[in-house]
Amino acid sequence: MKAAIRSSALARIFLVAGFGVALSAMPAHAQKPGGSITVGLELDIPGFDPLKVGVYDTAALTASSALFDTLTYLDASGKPQPKLALSWSHSEDFKTWTFKLRPGVKFHDGTPFNAEAYKANFDRQKDPANKCRCAFYIAAVKDVQAPDELTLVFNLNDPSVNFPAITISYANQNGAVHSPAAWKAKGDDYNRNPVGTGPYVLKSWTAGDRIILEKNPDYWDKDKVYFDRITLKPLPDAQSRFASLQSGEADIIWDDEADADSIQRAEKDPKLKVHTYAGSGAVVAAFNTKVAPLDDVRVRQALVMALDRKKMSQALTNGLARPASNPYGDGSWVKCKDDGALPEDVEKAKALIKDYGKPVEFKMLVTATPRGRATGQVLQQLWKRAGANMEIEQVDQATIPPRAFMRQFQVTPWRIVDSADPDTQMYANFKSGSPVALANYSNPELDKLLEHARTTADTAQRIEDYCAISRLINKEAIWYWTFQNTYYAISSTKVKGLPKMYSGVIDVSRAWKE
């Protein structure tokens, strides 16, 4: 098979040709450089050294997308585009991916970015001696080779047809490229003195208060960077975070459905703009199909049919949350004519439970948080109407993964996160024998479809596979989906040029103010 190499020029032509419509639909704004932006985040950022923090949360990601570059980035249609990598190609079995790197890029400390530097990042995360939590997310990559200065080869354990769109496409704990010289020189202090190649350089960091980033004067793409300064502030209280936006101390703030009140007020405020990203994935739950009464497909179907997602959304998020009928969501390129969703029908649910003939009693894990408890109570009521008794078991957030891995549950909440490609999570969640195949369910047909979807290059064929997978899972009712993932930011109307919030990341590194 011929390797599909894309040069940056080709990519640009593709961009212009393919997305001319999208571009012309955007009103023309004078993008004047200068000024600054203040971003209100939810959490304190613990740091940036993957060895120390393990995983970046959404607050850290906002900072890291300004400090660091990645090999690729996702454009508005979710396709990978060149950043530190100029072009890429793959082997016939999709297990080897070769990237040509951008020449002449330097880290903020002046040391050069090259294949060797990337490999050093990867090896450091992968090294078992470093016991990095981040290693989990690159488990699919066997190793990285640097045959020359500007060539990088990824050897994968399993085929991945859309590799440039995942992991390396956004500045998470694995995707962000750090300066090896800096982490070696700074040791323990590197965590809060990160050095990347990105459009912004760390200027100062007041613990628990603010991080100030300044424009990198030597950035390779500096013409597209407008603000002189970015200030990131953790504002943990949702109400005062919104008040800070209203009073003008913050230009843009992170928010979520739990704070539906502020979002709905901002929608009515002519001075504010609500940015919404309908991501892929969903808020989901898994049934343990090995334990009675959930080992019976009639019971599982009845429980799914008894869901009333509109009502749930109303009760939990003032109606903001969007109901989900499959694991992909509106943000995914997987669109199904028929995803096999079971009807929301209490009468049918009642009939199925009656048909089952025995009392349906089981426990569900919920997180011991106000949101978790509320969700549990709503489900309890919905299922009661169908004649099933669910008992809520409140546990600590951190207890859910181990309980799920050890299959010590009957129903457990879970999440399918926003991702450019469904393969990684679908394969982990549904392939027989995978540690995250929580339903304890095994079906050769499902395995075959998952295997086929991950080794097929043709997108149309993959969509068909994934829709067949959705139909099968919905029919067997081994997992159910409640809401799609929606990510929110609220800004003053002056803030322009915010890209899609993939994975919920507010990336202001190429935004500007009117």
Add this chain to the structure above:
Amino acid sequence: MAFFVARRLLYLVPVLIAVSLLTFSIASLLPGDLAYTILGDQATPENVAALRADMGLDQPIWWRYLSWLGNVMQGDFGRSFRTGQTVLQAVSERLPVSIELMLLAQLGALAIGVPLAIVCAARNGSPFDRFMTGSAFGMLSVPTFLSAILLIYLFAVELRWLPATGYVPFGEDPVANLRFMVLPALTLALAEWPGIMRVLRSDMIATLQEDYIALAKAKGLTPARILFVHALKPSSLTLVTITGINIGRLIGGAVIVETVFALPGIGRLLIGAILTRDLIILQGVVLLVGAGFVLMNFIVDLLYAVLDPRIRHGHA
């Protein structure tokens, strides 16, 4: 006096040991295992077992307590598993903010409470006195999270006089620092002044009935001189106690106020440690805060002795 101080210092030892024991057991008895928290989505049974052994979590609890206490004695409070920061680093970064907040709040509360108490005591039973004692009772019942949000909406969103959230270190820009501190300190002061006012008022009323006050009146001293010079000092013993105990309440209030106003203080550090299950930071900070509280009350005890000589001679 030296003997008095030495004896009081000796009392501190069992108190501090009790504080450390309580802190450690609370952190250890919380539901959820530290190993699970650290491993997150990779908490397979093998990984958990390996990490528990690595961190000494498989040891009996008394052994873990003793080794933690041993490290603490040598000044090693441990490190955050999330940031790699030591407890002492984290606390020293955050402490100035909280101390400034508490001092300003305490000053604010005294500035409101003391004059009102004196006026009310002087006009005991007047409509003004009854109105003020009534409103003090009302203010006492307003929780800080509510007054904080109300103050933000009034002064930051509507009037735009003061910033809603944020912080600038005092050394960097004193004026900006105070602007950021006004609302949080006021929030705490609003919750504290009623207690101060009510206690001082009733003590003052009692003092004003003493014979020597009648003597002062008979001598023809001005009412202001009687109130401020002769009556205030002997009436302020309970006030000092209240101020000492208030430090504890202020630490509690600071957790909420620092979160609402996004101040990078000890309260935020604690909340962050609780939310992320950073137990090492949590138990270290609680121990330090507890020790600080005990020391503050020790200082209050000493202040008693200064205010009332009978106490240092052991007659009271």
